[in-house]
Amino acid sequence: MEIIVMGCGTSQGVPLVAHDNAGLDLKNPRNWRTRTSxxxxxxxxxxxxxxxxxxRLQCIHNQIPRVDSFILTHGHADHILGMDDLRQFxxxxxxxxxxxxxxxxxxxxxQAIFPYALQVKRSFGYVALDVSLMPKKLTLPGGGTVxxxxxxxxxxxTLGLVFTDPHSGSKFAYYTDCRELTPEAYALGHRADLAxxxxxxxxxxxxxxxxxxxxxxxxxxxxxxxxxxxMTYQIDYDVYTKKLAETYxxxxxxxxxxxxxxx
Ligand SMILES: [Zn+2]
Ligand SMILES: [Zn+2]
Numbered sequence: 001m002e003i004i005v006m007g008c009g010t011s012q013g014v015p016l017v018a019h020d021n022a023g024l025d026l027k028n029p030r031n032w033r034t035r036t037s038x039x040x041x042x043x044x045x046x047x048x049x050x051x052x053x054x055x056r057l058q059c060i061h062n063q064i065p066r067v068d069s070f071i072l073t074h075g076h077a078d079h080i081l082g083m084d085d086l087r088q089f090x091x092x093x094x095x096x097x098x099x100x101x102x103x104x105x106x107x108x109x110x111q112a113i114f115p116y117a118l119q120v121k122r123s124f125g126y127v128a129l130d131v132s133l134m135p136k137k138l139t140l141p142g143g144g145t146v147x148x149x150x151x152x153x154x155x156x157x158t159l160g161l162v163f164t165d166p167h168s169g170s171k172f173a174y175y176t177d178c179r180e181l182t183p184e185a186y187a188l189g190h191r192a193d194l195a196x197x198x199x200x201x202x203x204x205x206x207x208x209x210x211x212x213x214x215x216x217x218x219x220x221x222x223x224x225x226x227x228x229x230x231m232t233y234q235i236d237y238d239v240y241t242k243k244l245a246e247t248y249x250x251x252x253x254x255x256x257x258x259x260x261x262x263x
Pocket of ligand 1: 011078
């Protein structure tokens with residue numbers, strides 16, 4: 001299984017527009033964060049999780065050749081607005097719609113924003129989406145599986161995803177955009193080989209885990225390795241990487257373009 005971090009910035013992106021971004025070293029490319037999403041290659045199948053407003057550029061920079069399945073974790077703007085740029089992937093697969101899996105609320109958002117993409121049997125040059133509710137356990141062509149739990153995120157629930165490799169059994173937990181991890185999330189992601197967790201900023205937030213809450217969650221999850229995502233400008237890459245080495249040695253920070261191969 002290979003995981004590509006397409007973006008790891010909070011909903012406004014990093015650096016902030018029209019702001020001094022105090023404490024952030026803009027000379028470090030790892031502090032330039034597009035909005036949060038990942039691309040997972042599992043059993044030879046390409047799964048895109050969320051489509052940021054920068055999705056098109058993320059695909060170009062990371063040389064993404066295909067999107068075979070798409071999972072929308074929830075319908076917030078920073079995760080859904082890039083979905084129109086799935087169009088070339090439809091064209092490249094002979095016009096077939098992209099299979100999309102999401103929540104009930106996620107489905108409603110797709111219907112509201114991209115009504116022209118639904119109930120389209122074949123599409124060349126425009127996007128076509130075949131939307132279903134995310135099943136408890138999704139088995140992909142190639143044998144990889146994706147299980148989910150619902151994570152609390154204010155007025156929305158977010159799909160928390162656990163991918164399992166069909167050959168090695170290696171496990172990747174992707175828990176973005178959540179106020180906390182539920183007992184079900186801890187059970188499903190227990191001892192994951194890699195966990196990527198929402199760790200917004202140093203201070204607490206009503207709908208996201210803070211940086212420290214994410215580190216604590218990583219310990220409870222007993223993940224072999226954890227990376228923090230959905231970060232604000234308040235988290236400078238070098239400053240926090242150094243802090244983590246002293247406090248939570250199994251935790252690090254995501255950066256855009258990071259690729260991780262699990263056996
Ligand atoms: Zn978000
Ligand atoms: Zn959100």
